[in-house]
Amino acid sequence: MSTDVDALRVEDLSIAYGGAAPSVSEVSLRVRAGEIVGVIGESGSGKSSIALAMMGLLPDSATVTAQAMTVAGSEMKDASERDWGTVRGVRASMVFQEPMSALNPCMRIGAQIAEVLLIHGLADKKAAQAKALDILKLVRMPDPERRMKYYPHQLSGGQRQRVVIAIAVAADPTLLVADEPTTALDVTVQAQILDLIRALRDETGMGVLFISHDLGVIGQLCERIAVMYRGRIVESGTTQRVLENPQHPYTRALLESIPRPSVPVRSALAVIPADNDFDRVPAVLEEAS
Amino acid sequence: MSGVAGSGVDGSGVDGSGVDGSGVDATGRSGDDVLRVTNLTQRFGHGDNAMVALDDVSLNVRRGETLGLVGESGSGKSTLARAILLMRKPTAGSIEFDGGDVTGLRGSALRRHRRRVQMVFQDPNDSLDPRFAIGRSVAEPLVAAGMSATDRRMRVFESLEQVGIPADAVNRYPHEFSGGQRQRIAIARAMAADPEFIVLDEPTSALDVSVQAQVLNLLVRLQERTGVTYLFITHNLAVVHHIAHRVAVMHNGKIVEEGTGEQVMNAPEHPYTRTLLESMPVLYRT
Numbered sequence: 001m002s003t004d005v006d007a008l009r010v011e012d013l014s015i016a017y018g019g020a021a022p023s024v025s026e027v028s029l030r031v032r033a034g035e036i037v038g039v040i041g042e043s044g045s046g047k048s049s050i051a052l053a054m055m056g057l058l059p060d061s062a063t064v065t066a067q068a069m070t071v072a073g074s075e076m077k078d079a080s081e082r083d084w085g086t087v088r089g090v091r092a093s094m095v096f097q098e099p100m101s102a103l104n105p106c107m108r109i110g111a112q113i114a115e116v117l118l119i120h121g122l123a124d125k126k127a128a129q130a131k132a133l134d135i136l137k138l139v140r141m142p143d144p145e146r147r148m149k150y151y152p153h154q155l156s157g158g159q160r161q162r163v164v165i166a167i168a169v170a171a172d173p174t175l176l177v178a179d180e181p182t183t184a185l186d187v188t189v190q191a192q193i194l195d196l197i198r199a200l201r202d203e204t205g206m207g208v209l210f211i212s213h214d215l216g217v218i219g220q221l222c223e224r225i226a227v228m229y230r231g232r233i234v235e236s237g238t239t240q241r242v243l244e245n246p247q248h249p250y251t252r253a254l255l256e257s258i259p260r261p262s263v264p265v266r267s268a269l270a271v272i273p274a275d276n277d278f279d280r281v282p283a284v285l286e287e288a289s
Numbered sequence: 290m291s292g293v294a295g296s297g298v299d300g301s302g303v304d305g306s307g308v309d310g311s312g313v314d315a316t317g318r319s320g321d322d323v324l325r326v327t328n329l330t331q332r333f334g335h336g337d338n339a340m341v342a343l344d345d346v347s348l349n350v351r352r353g354e355t356l357g358l359v360g361e362s363g364s365g366k367s368t369l370a371r372a373i374l375l376m377r378k379p380t381a382g383s384i385e386f387d388g389g390d391v392t393g394l395r396g397s398a399l400r401r402h403r404r405r406v407q408m409v410f411q412d413p414n415d416s417l418d419p420r421f422a423i424g425r426s427v428a429e430p431l432v433a434a435g436m437s438a439t440d441r442r443m444r445v446f447e448s449l450e451q452v453g454i455p456a457d458a459v460n461r462y463p464h465e466f467s468g469g470q471r472q473r474i475a476i477a478r479a480m481a482a483d484p485e486f487i488v489l490d491e492p493t494s495a496l497d498v499s500v501q502a503q504v505l506n507l508l509v510r511l512q513e514r515t516g517v518t519y520l521f522i523t524h525n526l527a528v529v530h531h532i533a534h535r536v537a538v539m540h541n542g543k544i545v546e547e548g549t550g551e552q553v554m555n556a557p558e559h560p561y562t563r564t565l566l567e568s569m570p571v572l573y574r575t
Binding site for chain 1: 361362468497498499500501502503505506509524525526527528530531532550554555564565567568569570571572573574575
C-alpha cells in the first residue's frame with residue numbers, strides 16, 4: 001500500500017435530495033494515509049450522506065457536486081457505476097451499524113470473506129479459503145478455524161461486526177468508511193471493536209473515516225474530527241483541541257449537553273435552543289495542510 | 290403527588306409526600322421503601338436447559354429517589370423491569386410495593402396496583418398508538434382509572450403542559466412530532482395518572498444527546514415537583530451517574546454492585562463494574 005496517497009480528499013462537497021435544500025453544503029474533508037478522522041453530528045446533520053457519497057452509494061435522487069472527490073487516489077467526482085465497481089470493496093470499503101444486514105444469513109462466514117477475494121480476483125478458489133482464515137485471524141476472531149464454518153446467527157453481535165470488518169479489509173483497502181459501527185453494541189464490546197479498528201489501521205496503514213453521533217467514541221478513536229451541524233462542518237481540528245477547547249457555539253453546546261461526572265449530579269444539562277443561530281456563526285476550521 | 294399517604298404500612302411515621310429525594314443518603318433498607326424486591330429469581334425453561342435470567346435479586350427503592358439500574362444486553366435488567374411491573378410471575382421471591390406484597394396480585398387488585406406504577410420505554414412508539422391522536426393516548430391510563438371525561442381533559446392538558454408540549458397536540462398524531470417530543474409525550478402519558486413509581490427503560494438511548502439532555506432535565510424537574518420515584522434502566526453509566534441517587538449494576542442476572550453514582554464510578558468494587566468503566570470512552574468518565 002502506498003502511503004503518499006491520501007485515503008480521501010473532498011473539496012466543497014454538496015448533496016441535495018430531489019429539489020430540496022442541500023443536506024450537505026460545501027464540506028471539505030481530508031483523511032491522510034494511516035489517519036482516523038471522525039465526523040460527528042446528530043441525526044439529520046448530513047453525516048451519513050457523506051459516508052454514502054464516499055462509496056458512490058447515494059440514491060439516484062441525490063445531486064452531488066464537488067470541486068474534488070478523490071477516493072483512495074482516484075478522482076470519483078463524475079464517476080460512473082462501472083468506475084465505482086473498481087474502487088468499492090477493493091480500495092475503499094464500508095462498515096455499517098447493523099452487522100446482521102451486511103451479512104448473508106445463509107452463507108458460512110468463511111465463504112463470505114472468500115467471496116470478496118474471488119469477486120475482485122485477488123485469489124483463486126483454492127487460495128481464497130486459506131486467505132479468508134488469515135483475515136479472520138487479522139480481526140482477532142476467537143477460534144477462527146472453527147468459526148470459518150459458522151453462520152452469522154451463531155455469532156455474537158461483536159463477532160458479527162468482526163466478520164463485517166474482515167470483509168471490508170479483505171482486499172487491503174486504502175480507505176475504510178465506518179458509519180456508526182459500534183452503535184448497536186454493548187459498551188464492553190464497543191471498546192473491543194474500537195481497539196480492533198485502531199490496530200488494523202496501525203497494521204495496514206489504511207485511512208479511516210469514522211462517522212458517529214457519539215462524541216465519546218469519536219474522541220476515543222480519532223486523531224482529527226469534524227463537527228457537523230445542519231449539513232455543514234461548523235468546527236474541525238485535532239480531537240484534543242476540539243474537545244478541550246471548543247470554539248464554535250454548537251460544539252460547546254453539544255459538549256455541555258452530555259452528562260459527565262464533571263457536571264454536578266442532577267443539575268440542568270445544556271439544551272440546544274430550537275431557534276439558535278448556530279448555523280450563521282462562521283465555522284472554525286483547522287488550517288489546511 | 291397527592292392521594293398517596295396512608296395507602297401502605299409505614300412504620301417510620303415519616304410523611305413521605307414531601308420527600309424530594311435529596312434527603313436520601315444512608316444505604317441499606319429504610320422504612321420508606323416504596324419498592325422492595327426480595328430474592329427474586331426468574332428462570333426460563335426447565336432442567337439442564339434452564340436459563341436463569343434473574344438470580345436471587347434483592348433491591349429496594351426509596352420513595353422519591355431515582356435508582357439507576359445499569360447493565361449490558363442479557364444482564365437481566367429488562368426482565369427485572371417486567372417482574373416489577375408484574376408482567377410475568379417470578380419463579381421465586383417476592384415484590385412488595387408500599388409495604389404490601391404484590392407478587393401474586395390478580396383481578397381488580399392488580400388493576401388498582403397498575404395505576405400506581407407506570408412505564409416509559411426506549412421507543413416512545415411502544416406507548417403511543419400511531420392511529421390515536423395524542424390526547425387519546427395520554428388519557429388512556431385515566432380511562433383505566435375511571436376518571437370522568439371532563440377531569441380527563443383537564444388532566445391531559447396539565448400533563449402535556451408539564452412536559453412542555455403545547456395543548457393543541459391533543460388533536461395531532463405521533464408522526465407529527467420529533468423523537469424527543471414523542472418521548473416527552475410518552476412521559477406525559479406515564480405521569481397523567483399521578484403514579485408513585487415509574488420504570489424508565491432506556492428512555493433516552495434512542496435520542497440525540499442534545500435531546501437526551503432535555504428529557505433528563507425534564508425527568509429531574511418532574512421528580513422534584515411530584516415526588517415520584519424512578520427506576521431508571523440504562524446501559525449508560527454516565528447517564529445514571531447524572532440522574533440517579535443510587536446505582537445498581539447488573540451482570541448475568543445478579544446485582545453485583547450497589548452504591549451512589551460517585552462510589553460506583555470512582556471506587557468500583559466488583560471486577561465487572563471495573564470492566565464496564567474501563568470500556569467507557571474517557572470523555573464520559575471525566
